[in-house]
Amino acid sequence: xxxxxxxxxxxxxxxxxxxxxxxxxxxxxxxxxxxxxxxxxxxxxxxxxxxxxxxxxxxxxxxxxxxxxxxxxxxxxxxxxxxxxxxxxxxxxxxxxxxxxxxxxxxxxxxxxxxxxxxxxxxxxxxxxxxxxxxxxxxxxxxxxxxxxxxxxxxxxxxxxxxxxxxxxxxxxxxxxxxxxxxxxxxxxxxxxxxxxxxxxxxxxxxxxxxxxxxxxxxxxxxxxxxxxxxxxxxxxxxxxxxxxxxxxxxxxxxxxxxxxxxxxxxxxxxxxxxxxxxxxxxxxxxxxxxxxxxxxxxxxxxxxxxxxxxxxxxxxxxxxxxxxxxxxxxxxxxxxxxxxxxxxxxxxxxxxxxxxxxxxxxxxxxxxxxxxxxxxxxxxxxxxxxx
Numbered sequence: 163x164x165x166x167x168x169x170x171x172x173x174x175x176x177x178x179x180x181x182x183x184x185x186x187x188x189x190x191x192x193x194x195x196x197x198x199x200x201x202x203x204x205x206x207x208x209x210x211x212x213x214x215x216x217x218x219x220x221x222x223x224x225x226x227x228x229x230x231x232x233x234x235x236x237x238x239x240x241x242x243x244x245x246x247x248x249x250x251x252x253x254x255x256x257x258x259x260x261x262x263x264x265x266x267x268x269x270x271x272x273x274x275x276x277x278x279x280x281x282x283x284x285x286x287x288x289x290x291x292x293x294x295x296x297x298x299x300x301x302x303x304x305x306x307x308x309x310x311x312x313x314x315x316x317x318x319x320x321x322x323x324x325x326x327x328x329x330x331x332x333x334x335x336x337x338x339x340x341x342x343x344x345x346x347x348x349x350x351x352x353x354x355x356x357x358x359x360x361x362x363x364x365x366x367x368x369x370x371x372x373x374x375x376x377x378x379x380x381x382x383x384x385x386x387x388x389x390x391x392x393x394x395x396x397x398x399x400x401x402x403x404x405x406x407x408x409x410x411x412x413x414x415x416x417x418x419x420x421x422x423x424x425x426x427x428x429x430x431x432x433x434x435x436x437x438x439x440x441x442x443x444x445x446x447x448x449x450x451x452x453x454x455x456x457x458x459x460x461x462x463x464x465x466x467x468x469x470x471x472x473x474x475x476x477x478x479x480x481x482x483x484x485x486x487x488x489x490x491x492x493x494x495x496x497x498x499x500x501x502x503x504x505x506x507x508x509x510x511x512x513x514x515x516x517x518x519x520x521x522x523x524x525x526x527x528x529x530x531x532x533x534x535x536x537x538x539x540x541x542x543x544x545x546x547x548x549x550x
Contacts, residue, residue: 323521365402367535382415385456411442428476441550443485467498
């Protein structure tokens with residue numbers, strides 16, 4: 163949603179090789195993972211070995227062989243005893259494992275686990291998976307986020323509303339368009355967001371391409387200058403979209419760093435939408451500038467959250483619905499989502515699965531889509547329910 167210059171910078175940053183320091187952190191994490199897997203494997207191996215020996219001993223002594231329904235254990239004398247303490251067998255020739263045997267089993271298990279884990283990583287790298295794609299499944303209760311040149315592991319806050327979307331219901335067409343199904347039927351709605359970067363748009367062709375809703379940029383604040391600028395195509399886009407039967411909402415790209423600026427941005431949007439009926443919400447687009455020294459980047463979580471609340475409250479006080487737009491980095495590390503729980507969310511992530519756990523109503527899944535009637539690339543979205 164931000165200007166294309168920033169997007170190109172972000173793309174270049176995303177393709178940079180991982181620095182040596184980051185590589186060392188990745189190798190350290192992998193080493194820890196290998197060690198944990200090795201210990202688990204050795205414990206399971208030892209336990210299975212004991213169960214097998216216990217069964218053999220019980221059978222040899224005339225006792226009942228453990229079949230899964232009885233519980234046995236080894237007492238201090240090396241006897242196999244049932245859950246009531248009755249001796250049902252003894253080990254033949256040895257009691258338990260010697261330290262040397264344990265050491266050999268642990269070493270073998272560590273080597274097998276290391277080989278398996280590293281081979282899996284090698285395969286995923288060769289398949290073109292990113293470092294994030296490789297790391298994220300290893301932390302099921304955390305969000306793995308790349309930010310500021312480092313990988314961060316952020317615990318998931320299960321007190322926040324979680325999304326209910328299922329990867330099995332995601333349908334990706336040959337054209338790259340996403341749909342969400344329920345009981346085999348498409349329940350999602352196709353949308354786009356546009357600005358003056360898209361130039362002149364044939365909205366009738368856009369509607370024929372199945373687009374049901376569109377968010378139109380009302381303006382933006384420069385991330386370096388701080389100047390607030392109106393989008394020169396706003397009126398033409400709103401009028402064209404509504405004439406074609408497309409539901410419309412508005413957004414502003416914020417770089418506010420003071421309360422006065424946040425209110426100024428809200429008032430600009432309210433002024434721009436006043437002549438029209440907005441069927442969809444008014445959106446506060448809060449983003450970190452990548453590849454440049456954005457003026458909003460230096461805000462604390464508390465400051466950024468407070469400005470977001472102020473914008474949304476100003477919009478709601480004027481009688482409009484409001485919504486937040488952000489990505490994984492912003493949601494995981496740069497906003498206090500617990501204070502923003504009451505606002506609907508529009509989430510941006512360019513991937514083919516529902517990795518981000520928190521609730522959102524719109525998913526921006528591509529910034530390089532194609533739609534009839536638009537000569538440039540355009541952001542593609544789906545909403546999981548009507549926004550109007």
